Amino acid sequence: MQDKSESRPYRVENLLQAQFLMDRAWLRLLNAFTPEARGIAEAARTLGVTTEWLFRRVRRLERAELLTVQDCRPRAGRAVRLYRAVSPAFFVPFSLVPPETVGRHSRAQHLDLFETAIGRAFLRAPFDEHGWGFLTARASSGDVYFRIMREDGLLWADLGEAAPVMVSGWHLLKLTPRDARELQGELRALHERYARRAGEEPFLLGIFLADTSNVPGLEYARGDNGDA
The missing domain is CATH 1.10.10.10 (Winged helix-like DNA-binding domain superfamily/Winged helix DNA-binding domain)
Incomplete structure (x- = not known):
């Protein structure tokens, strides 16, 4: 020791x-x-x-x-x-624990909490009413997107203050290396700005950005896939 x-x-x-x-x-x-x-x-x-x-x-x-x-x-x-x-x-040296193991474990644990929170949100008004679901369609970029909406066409975004605080989505962006680093800095600064505030209600925030140019599995993804 x-x-x-x-x-x-x-x-x-x-x-x-x-x-x-x-x-x-x-x-x-x-x-x-x-x-x-x-x-x-x-x-x-x-x-x-x-x-x-x-x-x-x-x-x-x-x-x-x-x-x-x-x-x-x-x-x-x-x-x-x-x-x-x-x-x-x-x-903890990476020679002891590979970096993908650390990230996978941490993300899986918090993703489970995130999905549980989303599930509970949809048990409350206005989503406890019939007619809510998700719309999937082709984006102008050529990719597909998902949108939470009511069958009569009312979108999640139209609810305003009645919508629970939640952002969920994966976005495939086409950026230059310079733009990617600029976005990285802005995401970090955004988190730090709100992390310094003292509130009473806990919120779970996840921020993800990675270069996937050499990662298989995204061959058919061509643009912004929207969010839920």
Whole structure:
């Protein structure tokens, strides 16, 4: 077990630790014990979970040597263990976990949450009425697109404030390398601008942009495929 450094991230050397660190749910649990040491009861209140639920997971993180007991405090006749993450940051080399494995695991987990949220949105008004579905048609670019609409022609976009906050879609863009980098910078800046705001409601945001020029499977995609 290597010593923790405040200036450098902890370098992960085994697959078990890497598997925990690829999972954002486990990372959020670990983050509850960063940077100060905390008891399980206090961390459970912060996370909004039961102490019993958290205790089992803390034991797993401790066995993986990602959490350590920093101190013990007496309370009500028994010692309360204070746990702390072994480092505020971790470095997982690609030699241990390939980059596509990390991305696939993270995206799959959050895509499941995203699809669940969408499903629940369509159980509420106005989508709980009959007649809603999706329209697929040919775009002017030659590709196909999907649009959520009502059978009488009312589109999702026409609902205004009545529509739930949701953006879903994959877009195939034809860009120059310069335009692609400009778009990359704008997407990052957009996320950072809203990430600094302090609200009360949680929203899940996914941003994807990749060069697919040498990736098979998009041979027939020729333009913007629209969004739902």
